[in-house]
Amino acid sequence: MEIVSFDQVSKSYRMGEVDVTALSQVSLLISKGEFAALVGPSGSGKTTALNLIGCLDSPTTGEVVVAGQSVGRLNRRQGAQFRGKKLGFVFQDFNLLPVLTVFENVEYPLLMIRDMPKGDRHPAVEQVLEAVGMTDQARKYPGQLSGGQKQRVAIARALVGNPELVLADEPTANLDSATAQRVMVLMKRMRDTFGTTFVFSTHDPRVMDQAEATFYLEDGRLLDAPPAYGEGRHA
DSSP, rough: EEEEEEEEEEEHHHEETEEEEEEEEEEEETTOOOOEEOOOOOOOSSHHHHHHTTTOOOOOHHHHHEEEEEEEEEOOOHHHHHHHHHHEEEEEOOOOOSSOOOHHHHOOOOIIOOOOHHHHHHHHHHHHHHHOOOGGGGTTTTSSSOHHHHHHHHHHHHHTTTTSSEESSSSTTTSOOHHHHHHHHHEEEEEHHOOOOEEEEEHHHHHHHTTSEEEEEEETTEEEOOTTTOOOOOO
């Protein structure tokens, strides 16, 4: 069963007097529960594709369907509601709020989006902190954590609302090799535990090695895997 589908999706931007095509006629399918990677160099279109999945942008032409919803024409309010119910996000620079503790950072999406009572919020936060091995760091602040610990907190925050899909933009970009490997293993374990689909944008071989489905983008087009990238799936 697919959780993401692109049907002949193109995205263009107006820059001054020039139209710039970020994606061109892309069709792909990502299955529910899959560990999928959008791969390519800077400017290939992978972040644009991730933004379309995340309802942060709309296609110029074609249709994007996420968790059964055609998301391309949602207005800002509808897009925000959909993200709050269905999606989680992990960012390459963590995006943790420095004035909040680990516990408060993970709780924050529940406060801002779901308006859950405290009696429901706290058990949800405690569950995901335990799952990512950060229970004993719950009262610390982001400035007191290592890069790997910050990424664990970011993963917990993405998972706390029990989303169907987590989108991760270059999640290992600021991590050393050993920490990146541990983070990828952790994300896969979270997928196996919670049944969440993970979709990454990356050019990191460490992420590509863990992916079960890989989609190669270059100059906005979906390709069969070029020799320099290795083997992958073209949908």
